[in-house]
Amino acid sequence: MKTKSIFNLMGKEGLTTLEIFYYQRENKFLIRGMKEWDDDLQFSKYTSDFTHLDVLTEDYEAAGTQKIYSCFKKAGLGDYLELIEQLLRDGRHDGIEFFYHRKKNIRVTFCKHSVITALGNRQHAIRAGAMRRHELDAPEIDVIMDGLNLSRAMTYKNIIASIPYGGCKTVIQCDPVQLDDFETMGFLSYVVDRCRNFAGADMGLDEEMVDVIRKKYTRNFIGGTKSPLVSTGTPTAYGEFLAIKEACDFLYGGKDLSTKRIAIQGLGHVGYPLAEYLLNDGARLVVADIDSSKVHKLQQKYGSDLAECVAPDDIYTVNADIFSPCAMGGIINEDRLRQFKFKIIIGAANNQLKVTCKKDEIELAKKIADIGILFVVGWAHNTGGVIAASVLWQLQEEATEEQLKPKIELPCRTNFRKLLEEAKETGKTPTELVYEKVEGIIYSE
Secondary structure, three states, X not given: OXXXXXXXXXXXXXXXXXXXXXXXXXXXXXXXXXXXXXXXXXXXXXXXXEOOOOOEOOOOEEEOHHHHHHHHHHOOXXXXXXXXXXXXXXXXXXXXXXXXXXXXXXXXXXXXXXXXXXXXXXXXXXXXXXXXEEOOOOOHHHHHHHHHHHHHHHHHHHHHOOOOOEEEEEEEEOOOOOOOOHHHHHHHHHHHHHHOEEEOEOOOOOHHHHHHHHHHOOOOEOOOOOOOOOOOHHHHHHHHHHHHHHHHHHHHOOOOOOOOEEEEEOOOOOHHHHHHHHHHOOOEEEEEOOOHHHHHHHHHHHOOOOEEEOOHXXXXXXXXXXXXXXXXXXXXXXXXXXXXXXXXXXXXXXOOEOOOOHHHHHHHHHHHHHOOOEEOOHHHOOOHHHHHHHHHHHHHHXXXXXHXXXXXXXXXXXXXXXXXXXXXXXXXXXXXXXXXXXXXXXXXX
16 A cells, blocks of 8 residues: 555455544553445435435445454554554544545545533433545545544533533545535435534535535534525634634723724635624724635625735734634644734634644643733634534524524633633633633543
């Protein structure tokens, strides 16, 4: 094998499914590899001809831990498996599941963090976390790390938002999903139902796809352009807007944004409605997006004097009071910090710090604080989307914005402000403090 890949190994061994379970109390791993369907199975007919509960092959096979370990070692992938196990161990994850549609080369990785806060409340069988698409040429280990980091953040978000579900994230590698590609959408629906989670469309997937999936396959996908709350991006933006105003009041002694210049990176599902919230509240913006049409749309509506445009790489060096990253993560490192002229960093991008573990995240957050910038790890305030997803999943077509907004205002405004005040009193960064709080809940035993 030229590259280290679990899916290549699965294809070679004829496996459709590979599951790694991590038992934290005993620090043990259990691995199970299976052939659960034939290559000619038509997932486009999912729910009409079969469900995730059916036997999908006459040639079912299963292999346990030792046999799977032997397969990895024989393929020269023993160290690769050890790396993935260490990532699970470091993040204290429940496990990870791989699903391979070999015929269409769809590679699905379902990352499971923790359901500990849901145990005993009748919700422990359900996990909440969106689905994100990566390109097929993305390094597999980077995709896995992205999914694991995001699944851990989902657990923490759910705690911050008082949502009684475990955290997870589904990351997929496949070609862009077309709206007539029922084979891909049927397969993704099968995986979501199989994994017992409710998911929405994250980066790389469109809300229109969710419309098709909800109509044809499963209602465990939430959101879409036809849902009563439309995109979860708008509730996310509302929560970020509230957090920005609280951060301004905390640092400057007032919530008035008319004197503030705010740099927004990315005008997508979250960045665009956030820009509108801020502009309608009197702020002046500097915006950047790799898609110039989104910038043009904003400027047509509000004017280029209120929404100045800069090149994507120039957003890091603009003169602005607040930086709101709303695109890809991993953008803040020590070198880039030297370019910043901001006093506040509050945005919706996941994993904004370019680090690989909690320890490094806390250390970099301290360095940000040392140079006089107020920063709080994203999952501590980026909860509006998962709150909306929870309301949508529970109430479906009966969900309303009136039900939603108070649920967002409590964690993103009231509790977020309390976090800032307590961090100041204790001398800790808000990032360090919020980690202590949520992990005290999850790992209290």
